[in-house]
Amino acid sequence: MRKHPWFEVDDPDDDYEFTDDERAFASALSGHCMAWAPADVAGEVGRTEDWEALLAWVRLSDRAEPRHLSLVDLGVHLVGDRVRGDRLHSQLYTLPDRPHAWALDATGPTDQLAQAAADWFRTVLDKPIVLYVWLHEGYAYAARYAFADSGETLSQSYAKAMAPDGQAAELTAAGHVHGKGWIQTIGLPTPSLYLHIRGDLDKGSVIPGVPATTKRGPLPGLWYE
Numbered sequence: 001m002r003k004h005p006w007f008e009v010d011d012p013d014d015d016y017e018f019t020d021d022e023r024a025f026a027s028a029l030s031g032h033c034m035a036w037a038p039a040d041v042a043g044e045v046g047r048t049e050d051w052e053a054l055l056a057w058v059r060l061s062d063r064a065e066p067r068h069l070s071l072v073d074l075g076v077h078l079v080g081d082r083v084r085g086d087r088l089h090s091q092l093y094t095l096p097d098r099p100h101a102w103a104l105d106a107t108g109p110t111d112q113l114a115q116a117a118a119d120w121f122r123t124v125l126d127k128p129i130v131l132y133v134w135l136h137e138g139y140a141y142a143a144r145y146a147f148a149d150s151g152e153t154l155s156q157s158y159a160k161a162m163a164p165d166g167q168a169a170e171l172t173a174a175g176h177v178h179g180k181g182w183i184q185t186i187g188l189p190t191p192s193l194y195l196h197i198r199g200d201l202d203k204g205s206v207i208p209g210v211p212a213t214t215k216r217g218p219l220p221g222l223w224y225e
Contacts, residue, residue: 006033006043007056016047021110022054025078028114029056036122040198043121048093053077055093058121060154062131062145062197064216069223071145071197072154074124076104076117083113085120090225100152102127128199129154130206132191133219136164143219144185145197148204158183159220182224 007030009016009023018026026045033043041058048055057075061068076085077095085104086095099105104120106113128148133140141162145154160168160183168183176187193213194206206212 005030006037006058007045009045018047018054022078024110025054025083025114025117026056028111029117032115032118033121038125041125048077053079056117057088057093058125060125060129060198064197065219069155071129074121076120078113078117081109081113082107083117085117085124101150126199126203128201128204129197130201130204131195131197132185132207132210133193133195134185134188135192136162140217140219142183142185142188144191148199148201148206150204153184153186153225155223155225156185157220157223158185159222162220 007026009026040063043058045056055075057073059073060071062071073088073090075088076083083106084095086099106116130146130148132144134142139162142158144156171183171187176184178184191210194210
């Protein structure tokens with residue numbers, strides 16, 4: 001049993017001005033999660049930036065990485081009798097315009113929505129995560145955290161100065177770039193190795209031919225989605 005409840009509304013007069021239904025949802029959601037909530041993440045509750053919805057979310061981090069690198073924010077929005085859950089924007093906590101295949105969208109009474117949200121959180125938090133690393137001359141020049149069941153990128157990095165000569169230009173020319181020059185590691189050749197970060201790998205798979213390792217070395221410092 002966790003020492004600190006998830007999604008707990010501490011102060012009945014806090015600045016978020018939750019409605020009675022929202023408080024009931026948060027309380028029920030906390031109760032449903034307490035028996036299984038993993039110890040390495042915390043469930044938080046607040047409001048969306050536009051104040052139209054209750055927001056309940058968790059942040060997954062790689063705590064074995066020295067900087068406790070943030071990987072992904074997952075959460076639900078409650079508006080009236082509807083709750084939606086998905087990967088959240090890392091700064092605005094908005095839901096994506098195009099829901100992922102594993103997104104939540106349910107309607108119903110408060111406790112039914114809380115149960116649906118709790119079940120959804122548990123399913124998503126059980127998704128396996130791996131870290132792929134690319135080496136050049138013995139040093140990591142690129143890395144990508146991904147869901148092992150879908151291959152979806154969570155966070156990635158690419159250091160041009162440490163990469164093979166000309167590779168960044170080739171990737172850019174091939175369209176493996178986003179925004180203002182963010183190299184997309186999905187366009188790289190087969191990774192040099194992978195690390196199992198969390199979740200049950202039997203529920204997913206890794207790129208064929210990539211060896212597993214448990215040893216960590218320095219990784220490129222700038223991370224992005």
